[in-house]
Amino acid sequence: MNDKTKVIRVLLAKVGLDGHDRGVKVVARSLRDAGMDVVYTGLHRTPAEVVQAAIQEDVDILGVSLLSGAHMGIIPVILKLLKEAGAEDIAVVVGGVMPDEDAVELKKLGVAEILFQDTPPEKIVSTLRQIAASRGAG
Amino acid sequence: MSAPKKDDAKALLKGVKKRNVRAIARMISLAEAAKPESRDVLAEIYRLAGRAHVIGLTGVPGSGKSTLVKALADAIRVSGRTVGIVAIDPSSPFSGGAILGDRIRMTDLTGDDGVFIRSMATRGAMGGLARASLEAVDVLDAAGFDIILIETVGVGQDEVDIVQAAHTVVVVSAPGLGDEVQAIKAGILEIADIHVVSKCDRSDANATIADIRGMLTLGIRMPKDHGLVHGKEEFEDKPPAADGEWRVEVVATSAETGDGIGELLDTLDAHAKHLNDTGGMEQRRRDIIEMRVIKTAEDIIRRDFKANHDKLAGLMNELMARTIDPHQAAATLLATFKYKEGKYKDGCED
Structure with a gap:
């Protein structure tokens, strides 16, 4: 453990009817090995559950893994709930599979980064570090 | 909000x-x-802080602690009280990172402002209970949560730490884990105020319950005042249920069917009442605070040693040549830190 930097806290969530959690577990492991605290919510959560958990856990980054194609339905709701709770400083990162134009749209809505399924673990770690640093953590 | x-x-x-x-x-x-x-x-x-009833739950991995905490939190809410939860998972000793997975079992609790769950990593703390975990308990206490549940990592010797952090200690065992009784023999039996046998919907649960009940009635030497206060291990040869002493209960629960959860909450309340009636609560509060002072001091010293690594490096030649020993090196370094009341030299400012 490094005392000189705050440990980056990340909440990883699977939202909605999406049972594919191999990817999110690999990500969780990679982030842990990079020295981060990773809270994992498990499968089939609702946007409200995920947002409340992110706030209680005071995470720097909320990572949502979506392979179900429901990203355009779910992510905007999460962003809205965060805003309503005054927690829009928690960065939302989306991981998984989606059309390129949806990624552009989600970024416009306020998603900090989209990490597609072929992103190498090192890239995921460095991206999250950058995002956390730009928000005053890490 | x-x-x-x-x-x-x-x-x-x-x-x-x-x-x-x-x-x-x-x-x-x-x-x-x-x-x-x-x-x-x-x-x-x-x-x-200082108003809440702090309950520590420990037990080997897989014994059902998180699931029990969730069921118990539901029961506490139904009884009209609020509950804060500090769920602790281990940090990796190599990367310092941690995967905190206790929330996986606690998700139905969200959406209720009467429940607050915080996952924390051990961050390499000795005994598995980080100083920050106890400060988190204070925060929840100050926020007015009536009951605070600490779920420990529950591995190896770590569970002994919880004795000095909670007013009531619950040891969770589950049937079918094989060496359960061995673990109990190793010392976890003495720390429990309440034993829970979880997953009691399983057919082999009765054997586990009988085992624990049996052990409790074997005339085990009970710690006098919750015991284990840094070296002051006073034991007396009394049966568990002597006059005025808390009778260690065994409660069988099933989060699946809901069996025993209400009984467990009643037993927890009875233990709090017992402590309040006998002055035991005062003693436990003292023990907790004492332990926290020591833990905090350890934290400060560990930080200073890290921050002043160059000073230690300067002694390494002598240490390697064995002209001084580690004790002398430690004493030399401690002398240079010059701890002063109110403004210790904290090496970690950032």
Whole structure:
């Protein structure tokens, strides 16, 4: 453990009817090995559950893994709930599979980064570090 | 739910008193980060705390602690009280990172402001219970949560630490884990105020219950006053249920069917009442505070040693040549840190 930097806290969530959690577990492991605290919510959560958990856990980054194609339905709701709770400083990162134009749209809505399924673990770690640093953590 | 500014300590404190979720969460982060500038507000939190019934739950991995905590939290809410939960998972000794998975079993609790769950990593703390975890308990206490549940990592010897952090200690065992009784023999039996046998819907649960009941009635030497206060291990040869002493209960629960959860809550309340009636609560509060002072001092010293690694490096040649020994090196370094009341030289400012 490094005392000189705050440990980056990340909440990883699977939202909605999406049972594919191999990817999110690999990500969780990679982030842990990079020295981060990773809270994992498990499968089939609702946007409200995920947002409340992110706030209680005071995470720097909320990572949502979506392979179900429901990203355009779910992510905007999460962003809205965060805003309503005054927690829009928690960065939302989306991981998984989606059309390129949806990624552009989600970024416009306020998603900090989209990490597609072929992103190498090192890239995921460095991206999250950058995002956390730009928000005053890490 | 308005969000206080990130570093506005006064606004955060106000928010905690009003049980604002964001403020509580941030305050716990302040405790975890342990920056010198947040000491004052955390001291204020300490002054406000001291009302909640703090319950520690421990048991080997897979014994069902998280599931039990969830069921118990539901029962506490039904009884009209609020509950804060500190769920601790281990940090990797190599990377320092951690995967905190206790929430996986606690998800139905969200959406209720009467429940606050915080996952914390051990961050390499000796005994598996980080100083920050106990400060997190203070924050939840100051926020007015009636009952606080600490779920420990529950591995190896770590569970003994919880004895000095909670008013009531619950040891969770599950059927079918094979060496359960061995674990109990190793010392976990003495720390329990209440034993829970979880997963009692399983057919082999009765054997586990019988085992634990049997062990409890074998005339085991009970610690006198919750025992284990840094070396002061006073035991007396009394049967568990002697006059005025707490009779260690075995409660069988099933989160699946809901069996025994209400009984467990009743037993927890009975234990709190027992402690209050006998002055035991006062003693436990003392023990907890004493332990926290020592843990905090350890933290400070460990930080200073890390921050002054160059000084240690300067002694390495002599140490390697064995002209001085580690004890002398430690004493030399400690002398250079010059600890002073009120303003210890904290090497970790950032």
